[in-house]
Amino acid sequence: MGGNLDQDGRLLLFKSSPEVVERLMKISPEIMIIPAHAWTPWFSVFGSKSGFDSVEECYQDQTKHIHALETGLSSDPTMNWRLSSLDKFCLVSNSDSHSAWPWRLGREFNAFELDEITYSEIVDAIKKKDKKRFLFTGEVNPAYGKYHWTGHRNCMVQMSPKQALDVNNICPKCGKKLTVGVEQRVEELADRPEGFVPKDAIPFKTLIPLSELIKAYLGIKTLYSQTIWKEYNRLIESFGNEFNILLDVSREELEKVADRNLAELIMLNREGKIKINPGYDGVYGEPILDEKSQEVKRIKNSEQKQLLEFSGL
Ligand SMILES: [Zn+2]
Ligand SMILES: [Zn+2]
Known part of the structure; x- marks a missing residue:
């Protein structure tokens, strides 16, 4: 499989998402595939720049092997709970730490209580959304994330979803397209109002x-x-x-x-x-x-x- 290891700490694979899943499952069905920072504008399943409108649209017949989504810094579980199509997935929180700065580690985390700390125990707790073993996730306030709001970094333009829609997602300073942030993207795809909590949801704590x-x-x-x-x-x-x-x-x-x-x-x-002035466009x-x-x-x-x-x- 063609790829590139030399990209900002990320592995790039030149294959479609379903094909990657299919190949990994052939190596071992025990491999856990979790789409990371599911809402980030670039390189994510729902991203405003390159994403899809559903997990199924992205992974097609291989969706059956996807059991969890990683919410990313710019979204938290409450935002993901607004899409009924995500109810079947377990939400996990990782730090997406691929820079050289050690303090980016552990910004988000998953807390487990396991009899045995093994790969298969962790994977099983996630797959079953087992609240007895998967206790909670630690989430930054999603406004802390680099892509929470919509905006244009070069022009220092930062907008809430409503403000951005009022200007048709066009930067009022330079006339270029704004980078649509995670809050706006969730709003586009949500089929539930704010505040809905699914029955089997794993709890979370908000911490910066x-x-x-x-x-x-x-x-x-x-x-x-x-x-x-x-x-x-x-x-x-x-x-x-x-x-x-x-x-x-x-x-x-x-x-x-x-x-x-x-x-x-x-x-x-x-x-x-802790109140946060929202992140936007990186x-x-x-x-x-x-x-x-x-x-x-x-x-x-x-x-x-x-x-x-x-x-x-
Ligand atoms: Zn998260
Ligand atoms: Zn601009």
Whole structure:
């Protein structure tokens, strides 16, 4: 099968989707095929740029071998639940981490409780949507995803589905076609109103990564900053791992190690209450802090400035 391994960490196969499934099933029927980031505009089953309107249209007679879909960063289960045609699939959440940056790992995850941690146990729990073994998925707020809203990156134009439809998906700045985001694409294909929950749905938790919380708390613009990772590693040293910090450690314990305001952000994140300015056309969404946290940010910024002045930088 012709292909290319040299594309941004992704394997490209020059074959149709049903043909790929058929060939993989011949190698072993135990192979699990999960269409990844199912809604992303490019390279996805429902993508606005190159996708189909149903799983069946894409995989044809091979759909019988597809048991799960990966929701991608820009969509969460509630959005997928709006399509009755997806009820038969189990929804999983992975990080789609194919860049060289380790902090992109674990942004989304699947939580299992298994007697034995084996490939076949995991696959079986997914295939059967077994809530006893497949406990929940961890999802970023879908607005954090790079393709949640519609827009045009070069022109910094960012639009909700309604705004985009009002301008016929044409960029008001340059006249080119906008990249239709995931929320709008779900809206196009949905046959149910918002808020519908299927009976056998696997629960989920909404969380953004700890590094993003520290970045917002420190008021730093990029995740590449050493200052963020110093604070991150300090917390990891105290509490073992990121999921423990995000999900379990009490406020009291957090405040022994972290500043009160950062502890507050971690608690708000746990309740899914961090607001996000939506991502669009390849630009990540950004956490928006409320006024109280903005104040913290200002203080931090002036402290940093003083520090820089002090060190002569
Ligand atoms: Zn997801
Ligand atoms: Zn434009």
